[in-house]
Amino acid sequence: MINSLDLQRELRRVLSEIQWNIVGIKTTEGHIIPVPPESRIVTVILQALAIPKIQNWAQSHNINVEDLTHETRSYPDIALSGGDLDSRLVALDIKSARYLGNDKVSRMTLGTYHGYFLNPDKKILSEGRRCYNDYDEHWIAAFIYEWNPNLDTLNMVKIVETIVAYKWQVASKISGSGDTANIGGLDSLNRLRNLQAEFENEEEFEKYWREYGRKHPRRGTKIPESNNLLTRYLKR
Numbered sequence: 475m476i477n478s479l480d481l482q483r484e485l486r487r488v489l490s491e492i493q494w495n496i497v498g499i500k501t502t503e504g505h506i507i508p509v510p511p512e513s514r515i516v517t518v519i520l521q522a523l524a525i526p527k528i529q530n531w532a533q534s535h536n537i538n539v540e541d542l543t544h545e546t547r548s549y550p551d552i553a554l555s556g557g558d559l560d561s562r563l564v565a566l567d568i569k570s571a572r573y574l575g576n577d578k579v580s581r582m583t584l585g586t587y588h589g590y591f592l593n594p595d596k597k598i599l600s601e602g603r604r605c606y607n608d609y610d611e612h613w614i615a616a617f618i619y620e621w622n623p624n625l626d627t628l629n630m631v632k633i634v635e636t637i638v639a640y641k642w643q644v645a646s647k648i649s650g651s652g653d654t655a656n657i658g659g660l661d662s663l664n665r666l667r668n669l670q671a672e673f674e675n676e677e678e679f680e681k682y683w684r685e686y687g688r689k690h691p692r693r694g695t696k697i698p699e700s701n702n703l704l705t706r707y708l709k710r
Contacts, residue, residue: 476535476558478611485566486638488531489615492523494631509630511623513580516631517570520617521551524568528552535559542600549585549599550609565609567641569616573634573663579618582659583650584641587687591657594680612641612676618663635667642679643671655692657683 476484496519498506509515525541532539536557542548550565572580585591590598594606618635637644644666650656660666673679 475560476537481559481564481611481613482638484531485528485613485615486636488527489524489617489638490636492520492527492617492633492636494520494619494628494633496627496631498627509627511630513572513621516619516621520570520619520633521568524615524617525552528566532557540600549590549606550612553600553609562610563608564611564613566613566615569614569659571616571618571659572621573618577663579659579661579663579666581646581648581650581661582614582616582644583654583656584614584645584659585657586655586692587649587657587683587690588655588692591680592684592687614639614641614644614659616644616659616666618666635663637666639666639669640676642673642676643669645679645683646672647682649686649690655687655690 496509498508500506509519529539529541532554537554537559538556540553540555542551542553550567552566552568554564554566555562567585569582569584571582574580590596590606597603597605597608599605599608614637616637616639617633618637620632620634622630644659646658646660648658650658660670660672662670664670673682
């Protein structure tokens with residue numbers, strides 16, 4: 475049986491093998507075009523590199539891998555169950571963050587503090603089959619990378635650290651991004667690397683962010699009319 479410490483160690487070993495080896499996007503004509511210098515694209519590519527590695531590792535332990543990345547903006551990216559995990563159901567989210575220098579890391583978004591998180595017993599995950607509390611463990615696998623958008627695709631990204639930890643261990647007490655209702659991650663490479671958490675345990679983490687969610691109800695984001703191409707088109 476794989477306990478939690480083994481799971482952390484094994485996933486970190488497997489994912490630490492990943493290096494950025496992307497040279498571009500291949501067209502049907504055989505042309506290689508550069509990957510656009512956009513950090514969100516980097517995140518998606520790293521996720522795509524990670525999933526086959528996890529699947530191969532899981533197969534050797536008879537663990538079922540449910541790839542949920544096709545469910546846009548859902549949680550988690552991957553569900554692990556069975557085999558050497560015994561009866562545990564594990565949620566695994568794959569994240570990335572840019573290393574900005576001087577120990578500073580861009581703040582990861584670790585999922586919403588509304589919706590399924592604020593309603594942990596409501597079956598609104600996996601197309602209504604699961605709730606947040608159905609998962610016995612919540613893990614984050616994070617790639618910390620240096621990014622230079624001025625270089626070619628192959629040299630644009632360099633992975634400097636791979637973190638595998640419980641979600642609560644890498645969470646901060648600051649929301650993740652702008653006007654979206656996301657939990658923010660730690661912004662220190664040293665704290666991430668050494669898992670110097672801001673919370674004592676998962677219970678404290680969940681209590682904090684659920685209270686935060688009740689005090690800061692989600693508000694819809696209004697796209698400025700000047701930037702809304704569809705609105706301007708329909709007004710013609």
